[in-house]
Each structure stands twice: as structure tokens, then as C-alpha cells.
Amino acid sequence: MKTRLTHLPAQLLAMAIVLAVTIPIALWRDGGAGAAGDAAGVGLVTVSYVVSSLIIAWTDLRARHMLLPVAMATYLVKFTFIGFAMWVALGTDWAGLPWMGVSVIVAVIAWMTAHAIWVWRAKIMYVDV
Numbered sequence: 001m002k003t004r005l006t007h008l009p010a011q012l013l014a015m016a017i018v019l020a021v022t023i024p025i026a027l028w029r030d031g032g033a034g035a036a037g038d039a040a041g042v043g044l045v046t047v048s049y050v051v052s053s054l055i056i057a058w059t060d061l062r063a064r065h066m067l068l069p070v071a072m073a074t075y076l077v078k079f080t081f082i083g084f085a086m087w088v089a090l091g092t093d094w095a096g097l098p099w100m101g102v103s104v105i106v107a108v109i110a111w112m113t114a115h116a117i118w119v120w121r122a123k124i125m126y127v128d129v
Contacts, residue, residue: 004057007118008050014114015046018107026099037096041103044085048078049111 019042026034052074059070082104089097 033095037099041100045107
């Protein structure tokens with residue numbers, strides 16, 4: 001399974017960079033609530049993508065014929081979960097909510113960009129050797 005998750009370090013590094021750049025800005029702009037919202041948004045995206053990567057890697061290892069339906073279901077559940085979390089947070093008067101929303105968007109873009117760069121540079125075998 002480890003060989004199916006070699007992309008994760010690049011994405012986790014991207015999330016660390018997003019946090020390193022955005023937390024000081026959020027802290028300066030809106031204090032602790034802004035920084036907490038920023039960290040919550042990046043954490044939400046990171047956890048959701050890591051969990052879906054683990055599920056997809058496990059499915060690829062155990063039941064490759066189920067890979068597409070499991071991957072699609074995983075992404076559907078993940079985006080529903082993120083939307084539900086944002087909807088629940090919207091019902092509160094939490095001051096970190098705007099930062100959470102922005103950081104979810106920034107984190108998704110950073111994750112996908114890191115993944116695209118990793119794929120571009122990876123030597124992916126098209127047949128089992």
C-alpha cells in the first residue's frame with residue numbers, strides 16, 4: 001500500500017506551506033479566531049484528502065474492479081462532509097468562519113496543484129513489472 005501513497009508527502013508539504021503563509025496573515029488580520037478558522041479549513045481539506053487517498057489505495061490493492069465506484073463515492077462523501085461542516089459553521093457566529101471558507105478553497109487548489117506537479121514528474125509504470 002505504501003507504493004500507492006507516494007504522492008502524499010508532496011501534498012502534505014503543500015498544506016504545511018499554505019498554513020505557514022496564511023496563519024500569520026489571519027492572525028494579524030483577525031486574531032486568534034481568524035487563525036483558528038484558517039487552521040480548521042486547511043485541516044478539514046487535509047484530513048478529507050488523506051482519508052480518501054487511503055480508501056482509494058486500499059481499494060486498488062484489494063478490489064481493483066471496484067476502484068471507480070469507490071473513488072466516486074469517496075469524493076461524493078468527502079465534498080458532502082466539507083459542505084456540511086461549512087453549513088454547520090455558518091449557523092454559528094464564529095469569527096473564524098470567513099477564514100475557514102477561504103482556507104478551504106486555497107487548500108484544495110494547493111493540494112490539487114501539488115498533485116498535478118507530482119503526477120507530471122512521476123515515473124508511473126503503465127504495466128505491472
